[in-house]
Amino acid sequence: MLDNFETPWEALEGTAKVEGFLALLADIPHVALLLTMRGAERPGKFQWTHPFLHPPMPLDRAAACQTFIEIADQIHDGSEVDQLLDITDNIPLVVQLVAGIAASVGCQDTMERWNLERTALLSAGYDKCSNLEISIGVSLSSPCLQSSPHAVELLGLMSLLSDDISDLDLVQSNIPIPDIPNCKTTLLRTSLAYIDHAGRFKVLAPVRDYIHLAKPP
Numbered sequence: 001m002l003d004n005f006e007t008p009w010e011a012l013e014g015t016a017k018v019e020g021f022l023a024l025l026a027d028i029p030h031v032a033l034l035l036t037m038r039g040a041e042r043p044g045k046f047q048w049t050h051p052f053l054h055p056p057m058p059l060d061r062a063a064a065c066q067t068f069i070e071i072a073d074q075i076h077d078g079s080e081v082d083q084l085l086d087i088t089d090n091i092p093l094v095v096q097l098v099a100g101i102a103a104s105v106g107c108q109d110t111m112e113r114w115n116l117e118r119t120a121l122l123s124a125g126y127d128k129c130s131n132l133e134i135s136i137g138v139s140l141s142s143p144c145l146q147s148s149p150h151a152v153e154l155l156g157l158m159s160l161l162s163d164d165i166s167d168l169d170l171v172q173s174n175i176p177i178p179d180i181p182n183c184k185t186t187l188l189r190t191s192l193a194y195i196d197h198a199g200r201f202k203v204l205a206p207v208r209d210y211i212h213l214a215k216p217p
Contacts (some may be wrong), residue, residue, distance in 0.1 A: 001022050001034045001035075001036070002033070002034070002035050003036045004036065004037065005035040005037040006037040006038050006039060006142065009037065009078055010142055010143045010144050011143060013084055013215055014100040018043070019043045019045045020043055020045065020164060022043055022045065022046065023045045023046045023190055025138060026046040027046075032041070034155070038055075038138075038139065038190065038191045039055065039144070039188075039189045039190055039191050040054075040055050040188050040189055040191075041189055048063075048205075053203060055191065055194070056092070057079075057196075057197075058089055058090040058091050058092075058204070059090040059091075059092060059095065060090070061085065061090060062088075064085050064088065064090040064095050065081060065082075065085065067092065067096065067099065068081055068084070068085065068095055068096050068098070068102070069081075071096060071099035071103060072099040072100070072102045072103040072107075073103065076102065076106070076107045077107065080107035080108060080111070081102075081107060083107070084098050084099075084102060084110060084111060084114075085098075085116055086205075087111075087205060087206070087209075088205070088206065089205040089206060091203045091204055091206060093132065093135065093205050094122065094132060097122040097132060098110065098122065101113070101121065101122075118209045118210075118212075118213060119133050119136075119209050119210045119213070120133065122206070123163070133208070133210060134191075135212075136206075136207055136210050139190040139191055139192050140152070140190075140192070140215070142190050144186060144189050144190050145186060145190050147186075148182060148183060148186040150177050150178050150179065150183050151182075151183040151184075151187055152188035152215060153177050153183070154175070154177050154180065154183040154184065154187065155187055155192055155193070155203065155211060155215075156179070156205075156211055156215055157175060158187075158193065158201075158203045158208075159203055159208040159211040159212055161203070161208075163202075164196055164198070164200035164201060164202035165200060165201050165202075166199075166200050166201070167201065167215075170184070170201060182188065184201060187203075192207055193207075
């Protein structure tokens with residue numbers, strides 16, 4: 001198992017070598033490869049097992065609520081839990097971090113702190129698995145995003161929207177950003193945006209909040 005595989009694979013000078021190394025490993029009898037990485041792409045040069053595993057989507061509300069309860073216990077007011085889940089957009093990492101805080105200080109205090117601190121509230125850890133801002137920052141600093149600077153501009157504009165947008169509306173919006181389709185693809189590749197179940201382009205709520213503060217349009 002190779003964790004955080006996007007780090008060596010996305011390095012522009014090393015992609016071909018890394019894929020070549022994986023191909024050598026794949027040729028070893030009785031060896032199975034399992035990679036974890038952010039984004040929607042996968043390394044080439046050999047055949048992956050079908051069906052492909054798609055990038056994780058946000059949880060449905062019932063699963064997000066159950067995850068919250070498993071961490072924070074079932075002693076909280078349902079409406080307050082719903083308010084907190086709204087700010088997570090049902091992203092597993094964010095649900096986990098919010099529930100961990102609510103377990104200590106309660107839902108109401110957690111919501112009040114969120115209104116004051118925003119994503120900084122969820123950034124007390126020291127790695128991308130326990131710190132939301134580090135997790136988002138890893139995507140923002142990736143070689144993939146750096147090679148498409150206008151994608152950050154699109155991300156900034158998308159962060160102003162409270163909801164998703166269709167491809168048609170995006171193309172017809174006359175946004176003064178070059179090569180919008182490529183920018184959109186870059187945001188999908190880096191998991192800063194995703195296509196929802198209705199086929200619409202969307203930036204997750206915690207990412208929007210972070211961009212508002214760190215990289216406003």
